[in-house]
Amino acid sequence: MSFITDQQTLNDLNLLGKHRRGSIFSLFCKVHTTGGERLLEQFFRHPLTDVEAINERSMLFRYFAGLGLVFPLSGAQVEAMESYLESPGQGNWPAAVWHSLRGKAMATLVRDETYGLLREGLLATVNGLYVLYAFLRELAARDPMGPYAGRVKAAMAVLEDRRLAAVLGDQRPAGGFGDQRSAGGPGEERCADWSLLTVARHDHLLRTRLRPGLESVRNVLSELDVFIGVGNLARANGWSYPRALSPADNIVWIEGLKHPAVPHAVGNSIVLEKNTNMLFLTGANMAGKSTFMKAFGVSVYLAHMGFPVAAAEMAFSVRDGLFTSINVADDLSQGHSHFYAEVLRVKKVAQAVSEGKRLVVLFDELFKGTNVKDAYDGTLVVTDAFSRYRHCAFIISTHIVEAGEALRKRRDNLRFAYLPTVLENGRPRYPYVLHDGIAADRVGMMIIENEGILDIIKKKSN
């Protein structure tokens, strides 16, 4: 069963989109290969719901972060290699010869570039495979029993194919990890005197006969790319690897939670469990409620992907899905007001929750599209109704502190927290540190007084 979420949630948390500014995907997209990017996108699109699978992937990230490897190929190398291997080869040996022959003839006659490109692609691939082989060999030698050793050995087996040995050359590299990039390979000089027939033979071998094997090598390359990239990113930022627990444990526990796109953020800790499965978050408008909720949502999502999270430590029960309602846009084209759009959003989540799924639900500023009093009533009854679903985890934020006071009297499974506003020389300052309780600070009138509006109006006009 796949992890349930929706477009609104993905947008709220700004998860996907390579070119969206500040998206979590773009943050993690430190890959060199298009295969790696595809794999990363697949990870992002399909979070896991199986405890074992999550922990296994998480462990691999931790393992690679520990190794601190550098991806062995440069971007240009990878690009040339990928475009060569992805283009179709000739079906049989005579056709490959004919293709090369024709290309070479065209190059002489009309300066056609086909043959030149073929030769360059072939050369780049041979070099790339040579470097990759050296890298894998080193990896296997370093940790023969490591969690990724099986995949490494499978890829090495393909590259050790007898036919390939002729292409890659006999002098298998023996150098250390430091210099794979510079370590020779067949080298430009050796390839320069490849005859047309040699080119055709190698081309046929790589693109046709060994194609299935090389596909699997490329898959290993993509995986290495993602694991090394993300692992190093996590290590550089000091992120941690969440521990997935069984759904029955019904807990989310995060220490030092930050938003990954806000590097110097203040870390906050939060626990939601069976008996306190709902956090009622209050605080002034600029106190950081939305950022905290986004950080929480992003971490839960990343954790279900088996990815590292921007927190000191995290353990969580695997859930069925995640829904957020942070920036609900009004759909005026359908004649819906902002308030109605919010009501429909709450309804959608209510339906998912009522089906008995174990969800994480985040509502930021519930019913902000209406007047204060409707928002108060609405927040109260809706929060109250949701709070009975103890197998779900909720965070509900509002600036209407009065609703919190009323809920405290009704339910025992709510935790109350607030992000405070501190007055400094009459100016509000926001420390972004979560405190227990309901916000008592009344910034509203204070801001009005600070701006001196009443004085301006009452002052005798001149």
Place this chain on the structure above:
Amino acid sequence: MHFITDRQTIEDLNIFGKRGDGAIYGLFNHTQTRGGAVLMEQLFNEPLSRPEAIRKRIGIIRFFAGAGLSFPCKPEWFDAIEQYLANTDERTKLSHEDSTLGKRITGMITQNTEEVVVHKGVAALVELVHACKGFVAALAVEEMASAGAAYAEERVTLEELLQDVAFAGVLRESPRKKLAFEQVAGFDELLRFRHRGVVRRLLDRVYYVDLYLTVARVAVAKKLAFPTVLEREAHTVMVKGLYHPGLADPVANSVRITPDNNVVFLTGANMAGKSTFMKSLGIAVYLGHMGFPVAAAEMEFSVLDGLFTTINLADNLGMGASHFYAEVLRVKKVAEELNRGRNLLVIFDELFRGTNVKDAYEATIAITEAFAGKRTSIFVISTHIIEAGEVLRERCDNIGFLFLPTRMKGTQPVYTYQLERGITDDRHGMVIIRNEGILDILEKGNWNES
């Protein structure tokens, strides 16, 4: 001094509109000429603040609405004329040497485009001048029939322009007759170069005529009313049968605001029509200050210095400001304008909704009370915090309480859109939540952990 307003107000009232849909400008933007349209936009950008100027424009448009004249010129003339006049290059001047036989034969085979522009431009100008002459004569007749004749002054200007030496030759020709090459060359010299300024002034007058006729036509077609302009010191806005000109089937309301009740405290449910009423009032006052007809049965207003509305305030999260802070800054801006001694119409829809109930309550009372001290301005404030209304009723004697009622038909709310006196605590946020069945869904759901 200009009438003061700002971008927020223009957007709230949808004066220009984002894509021109349903905009107030779009309602009137039916001029025949492009010059008229430019002029229309200019008038919309610059409402007037002198009573005499407003009265005069209202008078002119009212005159045209009653006069049953039609625009004397064809729109295509202006395209030819504007293109022609835009070219001030002396080398394109037609000269008599051009009329050699050889040149003419070449011209018959390959048309020189610049020359074509000149020929068309001159021909169109000749027709235009003749049409204006006829129009002026028709105007004089109309003016005899109606008393006061607000346009008379501008008509005289137009008449004098036509008597200018620049047009003497043109008027001697009969229109629609094909002009000889030499004549075109002569008029070209006169109209495009020597008397260029006079021609431009004539065109401007004609564009004004287009504008007046257009607005008058819209006024008649939509049955708009011509407001009566009072002196500044009256501090009064009285509207009967006020409605929103952008709505297909609007409901009319009447309101009378004087220094004795210059603060209107408006309550009502979310969809009961508060915003629409506030926008209607804002639009009527705006159009009134432009000297345009308004969407009402009858209107009297004293001239104000400016208009500020806060109806759809966007929170500028990009700048880190919250909704509440945006509201506070907006109030501050209005307060500063008031402090300069300006008489304004101030409209606040749903004041302080970006904060908690208690802050909203206190802030609404404090701000409304302070506003009430400014008796020469007019305030319309809507809110859901009816408790603030009760307090304000005791503290100030110049607040008028109005509400837009909701009648329940079973579980469905029905709105009359008719203002009534008093305060209402109608809200239907909870009704919508209940109607969508959210609580039932959660109530009946599978909440016992399986």
